[in-house]
Amino acid sequence: MNPVNYLYLAALLFTIGATGVLIRRNAIVVFMCVELMLNACNLAFVAFSRMHGNLDGQIIAFFTMVVAAAEVVVGLAIIVSLFRSRHSASVDDASLMKL
């Protein structure tokens, strides 16, 4: 199978993730969309690795997974504490990041 198709799939996944981040209000869903974008990147890395015949892309994919895992820990913790203080997981309710 032509590896370019994987790139198309990666682009599609990334677009779905980005759209989700922009239009969804629920913090958990936004968070999952971010994960989807990261995994789309991983897919692209692996496809490129296969296309160019070296392992750098696969190694980077592992790094991404580690970073994503760490990010999940921190991100979920923030969402949980936000939910506890506001009884809502909507990202639009937490609009304090302004002057």
Add this chain to the structure above:
Amino acid sequence: MENLIALLVAAPLLGAAVLLCGGRRLDRYGHLLGTVLAAASFVIGAVLFFDMLGRGAEERALYQTLFAWVPVEGFQANIAFQLDQLSMTFVLLISGVGTLIHVYSIGYMEHDERRRRFFGYLNLFLAAMLLLVLADNYLLLYFGWEGVGLASYLLIGFWQHKPSAATAAKKAFLVNRVGDIGLSIAIMLMFTTFGTFTFGPVFQELDGAGEGTLNAIALMLLLAACGKSAQVPLQSWLGDAMEGPTPVSALIHAATMVTAGVYLITRSGAIFNAAPDAQLVVVVVGAVTLLFGAIVGCAKDDIKKALAGSTMSQIGYMVLAAGLGPIGYVFAIMHLVTHGFFKAGLFLGAGSVMHAMNDEVDMRKYGGLRKYMPVTFVTFGLGYLAIIGFPGLSGFWSKDKIIEAAFAKGGAEGWILGAVTLLGAGITAYYMTRVMLMTFFGEKRWQPAPAADAATDVEPSADHHPGELPHPHESPKSMTVPMIVLAFGSVFAGALFSFNSSFVHWLEPVTRFEHGHPPVGAAVITTATVVVLLIGAGIAYAQYGRKPVPVTAPRGSLLTRAARRDLLQDDFNHVVLVRGGEHLTRSLVYLDHSLVDGVVNGTAASVGGLSGRLRKLQNGFARSYALSMFGGTAVLIAATLLMRGV
């Protein structure tokens, strides 16, 4: 011999330094020190004079260079002196009259607790004035010029506790400053045109300059002369300068400093001869001032201010004569010297009268003083006869020559100038007769002395008893002797100068001389002068001698009232210059507020408004931040791809 020149200046300068820095321990004999040093200057001047007489007419000038003052590449200013016949004349006049007035001041200022300081200032004045006339270049002359201005300021405001004196000093200083700008511009023009401002080289290189440049230099010099010599339009300070002690009025504002303008014009004669347009302006200024001062002098009841108007008028004669060119320079200086004698004598006489009358200056409150003050009466009377040009006395010889020279100018100008000088002679006779009659003749119109207030208690009056009539008495010897000496000068100087044309021969090598040829005979002009002065004196006698003089001044005609207000000169200055300046300032402030501030504030407001709008983008919603991140990244990637594609 030339090494003595610096001592002329050094002696009074030393006196000023010692007296002004020495402190109170010099109070007891400070005035004597000042007088001795002034006399020393006169003695040195006399020695140099007799030495000069021993040499031929063309080798009389002496030069002394002390040191390089501003030695810069292409700009050389030296402390260097030039003592020629013109400077010599001034040196003798300044140090001679100066010494007499020092002596007079010993008596006049006896009861003033700041007498030492007064003598220090007088010495400072002598030093600056001698520097002015001895300088061999315009920059050093300017130094002396400013020095006399400073001394004049300090001495007019000597009784600074009187607000009127303090104001008068400031006024004199400011008006003089206007003239000084003229002198500094003239020096700059000379330097750019000739590359030097030393007298000799400048006068030799005149041919190389265009007439426009020479006219500009000459007019700037004239502006300077107008400021220092109280000529129209910068005349307004002289009347107020009479606030100073009377010896100051006699020395600075009658005999010497105010004639510095005439010296400047005569010294720069070569420039003026090459600039006929400027020369015409000089003549006009002289003629206008001559009548202006005379008219003011007719209306003043304050004896010193009447004499100040007279000084202005007589200097107008000198300026007019100096403006006539080589036919007039010699007579301008001759009138300057004789005027120095009789006007100083008149002022000292006025001071003596004031001394006797509890410092009263209003002539309407004098009257009948000739019996009480015989010496003052006789000396003042001789000065009076000299100034009106009574045949045989000093003023007659010098003024008559100026009138002749004015007629000799030729053409319609000659007739107009001659008529103006003749008319001036008549008015001079009128106002001086008026002063004489009101002061020394008629019945007593003495008034009780006003209650002494804190502001006047240090003035020099020995017996100031409020509420009592004055007890006029003759002044002490220290005051009468200088008056007698000056009276001798008033009587004989003119005849001495005219005998065998000695003064003309004396000054001719410096100023050049051409015989003027008046359209009518000299005898006719002399007769006309005498007739005019008899008419003037006769009118004054009819008005002030035969009728009693009212103690309060009558309202008078429109001209009289205008003349009492100095022919509205202050009002004119106020309306045109002060108001004009205020309006200019206000419009500049308005411009500053609207335009300059507008631009600055507008910029700040628009930047602020833009920031306020940009701030709205930061709304706190995480999703909109995410959108801008995506958008930004997309733009960056697109740009990168585009650039790579190109």
